[in-house]
Amino acid sequence: MIIATVSAKTASARRPGPARSLRRWVALGALWGALHTTEASATPDYPLVLDATFGTQCPNPNSRCVICHTSARGGQATAVRPFARTLRPLGLTRGRDVGALQGALAALSDTTDSDDDGAPDKEELMMCGNPSGEDLGVGPEYGCDGARLAPVASDDSALALISLLVASAIVRRRRAPATSTRTSTGRD
Amino acid sequence: MVELGKNAEPMPRLAFPRFLLVLTILGGGLAYGDPAYAYAWMIKHGFSKCGSCHTDPSGGETLTKMGRIESQHLLSTGGDSFDMPSKSAQFLWGAIEEPENIRLGGSYRHMLLYTAPVPTVPSTVRHFPMQLDLYGSGTFGNFVLGASLGVARGIEGATHVRGAQLNREAGDGFILLSRSHYLGLWLTDEALLRVGRLNLPFGVRIPEHVMWTRESTRTDRESDQQHGASLAYQRGRWRTEAMIVIGNFQVNPDRYRERGITASLEYLFTPKLALGGSALVTRAQEDAFTRVENAVRYVYGINGRYGLSPDFSLLGEFDLLHEQGRDRGYTGFLQADYEPWRGLHFMVTGEVLDQGLLQDSDTLAVRGAGAARYGSWISINWFLATHLDLRIDGVMRQDDVFHGQAQAHIYF
Numbered sequence: 001m002i003i004a005t006v007s008a009k010t011a012s013a014r015r016p017g018p019a020r021s022l023r024r025w026v027a028l029g030a031l032w033g034a035l036h037t038t039e040a041s042a043t044p045d046y047p048l049v050l051d052a053t054f055g056t057q058c059p060n061p062n063s064r065c066v067i068c069h070t071s072a073r074g075g076q077a078t079a080v081r082p083f084a085r086t087l088r089p090l091g092l093t094r095g096r097d098v099g100a101l102q103g104a105l106a107a108l109s110d111t112t113d114s115d116d117d118g119a120p121d122k123e124e125l126m127m128c129g130n131p132s133g134e135d136l137g138v139g140p141e142y143g144c145d146g147a148r149l150a151p152v153a154s155d156d157s158a159l160a161l162i163s164l165l166v167a168s169a170i171v172r173r174r175r176a177p178a179t180s181t182r183t184s185t186g187r188d
Numbered sequence: 189m190v191e192l193g194k195n196a197e198p199m200p201r202l203a204f205p206r207f208l209l210v211l212t213i214l215g216g217g218l219a220y221g222d223p224a225y226a227y228a229w230m231i232k233h234g235f236s237k238c239g240s241c242h243t244d245p246s247g248g249e250t251l252t253k254m255g256r257i258e259s260q261h262l263l264s265t266g267g268d269s270f271d272m273p274s275k276s277a278q279f280l281w282g283a284i285e286e287p288e289n290i291r292l293g294g295s296y297r298h299m300l301l302y303t304a305p306v307p308t309v310p311s312t313v314r315h316f317p318m319q320l321d322l323y324g325s326g327t328f329g330n331f332v333l334g335a336s337l338g339v340a341r342g343i344e345g346a347t348h349v350r351g352a353q354l355n356r357e358a359g360d361g362f363i364l365l366s367r368s369h370y371l372g373l374w375l376t377d378e379a380l381l382r383v384g385r386l387n388l389p390f391g392v393r394i395p396e397h398v399m400w401t402r403e404s405t406r407t408d409r410e411s412d413q414q415h416g417a418s419l420a421y422q423r424g425r426w427r428t429e430a431m432i433v434i435g436n437f438q439v440n441p442d443r444y445r446e447r448g449i450t451a452s453l454e455y456l457f458t459p460k461l462a463l464g465g466s467a468l469v470t471r472a473q474e475d476a477f478t479r480v481e482n483a484v485r486y487v488y489g490i491n492g493r494y495g496l497s498p499d500f501s502l503l504g505e506f507d508l509l510h511e512q513g514r515d516r517g518y519t520g521f522l523q524a525d526y527e528p529w530r531g532l533h534f535m536v537t538g539e540v541l542d543q544g545l546l547q548d549s550d551t552l553a554v555r556g557a558g559a560a561r562y563g564s565w566i567s568i569n570w571f572l573a574t575h576l577d578l579r580i581d582g583v584m585r586q587d588d589v590f591h592g593q594a595q596a597h598i599y600f
Contacts, residue, residue, distance in 0.1 A: 047345050061345035071477045072347050077556025140444040140476040143356035
């Protein structure tokens with residue numbers, strides 16, 4: 001509402017009626033959209049289909065993308081993991097096709113073992129495991145939790161230390177403030 | 189008609205600072221990359237220094253006072269009819285006047301996405317708010333503070349946006365996000381040192397965050413920012429920024445954080461021709477996306493911007509990719525932008541991707557991994573009024589269905 005009011009007010013000084021009206025409607029539309037947010041990106045349904053099929057509630061579904069893909073960001077060319085290769089001849093040949101995934105899972109034999117680890121794929125999926133290789137664990141979680149630092153490898157520590165040393169050296173060697181006057185943020 | 193300066197006032201000549209030399213040595217010769225731009229085609233108007241219009245010297249997000257005026261004057265249809273800078277170019281269209289040392293702004297983007305049908309799968313049309321961010325930046329003496337704060341609605345299982353997330357919502361609920369936040373110190377008029385969460389200085393800072401070049405190098409402005417320390421330095425025809433990456437502290441646990449260095453450098457051959465290069469090397473105990481352990485990524489790239497005329501510009505980038513467990517790959521794009529009328533852009537973009545063949549299995553080469561995969565974008569972007577633009581894209585990629593995108597963007 002603020003946007004709409006402000007927009008209309010400022011536009012009135014210079015803009016003719018139709019432009020003011022357009023801007024008001026756009027601003028109102030934006031406000032409506034902000035209050036009715038629905039989705040933010042693509043539709044990663046497949047981990048949820050696995051849950052529904054095998055009666056599981058596996059945590060952190062985005063980490064399960066790598067059961068089939070080489071990257072959790074997905075994409076057609078990245079679906080080359082062993083379980084994806086197993087499902088391909090069973091009809092799962094593309095993304096966004098929930099029906100094809102359900103059909104391929106229905107056609108999957110109870111004894112198929114894509115990664116040859118001795119555990120059939122279906123059993124692994126029922127245990128929230130990974131039929132394409134080593135178990136995935138919980139995987140990365142997102143959000144601020146800076147205090148939870150795991151032990152890091154020595155080279156990581158060294159790199160962090162170097163960065164701090166460089167920063168402190170730069171600050172120490174800082175020259176006197178420039179003579180020019182900055183009137184606002186940036187170089188304008 | 190007010191004469192608007194193109195690159196702010198000339199900078200005083202200063203000796204090459206020692207700290208840059210130190211950082212260059214630490215970078216091991218990697219510090220060759222390009223500072224980048226939100227609207228990189230502005231070079232056709234002679235705007236080569238993005239720090240003139242953005243508080244981030246490498247471009248993007250918060251606009252300076254001058255940036256807002258140029259947005260109205262040069263970007264928008266009818267903008268050249270203003271006899272003097274309009275108050276409506278300023279924050280919230282001039283309704284609120286910021287203190288002289290504070291710059292505020294924000295973006296709202298609403299996206300409508302059409303996905304073409306394939307056999308057994310019908311077409312889909314979805315719309316969603318792609319971005320709702322507030323930006324701010326303040327200068328206090330030689331210090332500068334900058335931050336963005338936004339909201340989005342997550343999708344369970346999706347990785348987009350998550351990297352910038354502040355709260356711990358893992359499902360479909362609202363997420364609070366901050367793409368960047370930093371404390372900076374102007375060491376000289378030409379050098380800005382910043383510590384915080386920053387856009388990575390790599391390649392051309394284009395707004396198309398899903399373009400392969402940005403996704404495969406993990407250098408988009410959507411959520412690929414990292415925490416670390418960066419030094420941006422601009423002098424004469426040279427511009428550079430180098431950043432020590434200490435990890436994205438909005439990803440947990442620590443084993444998934446990438447650490448390393450990235451840098452960019454650009455040389456302005458003429459006021460409308462800039463060429464540069466970028467480099468990035470990172471390592472994580474475990475890659476958050478591929479789950480490969482001890483994951484090292486190398487990316488090296490070259491890029492260029494060329495304003496052939498006030499109506500026509502070319503942008504391009506080509507990057508070599510090498511990550512743990514894969515053969516070498518590459519990605520790149522070339523974009524032509526034609527603006528026949530002020531504010532109305534017709535764009536054609538070609539892109540290519542080969543991430544490299546997986547080394548650890550009997551995987552055969554497929555397009556995009558072991559073989560080249562091509563894509564193209566046809567776009568129309570109309571800046572129809574001050575801080576308001578509409579954009580339509582048709583995205584055609586090999587081994588993918590057609591995607592149509594329409595978005596409205598308000599900068600307030």
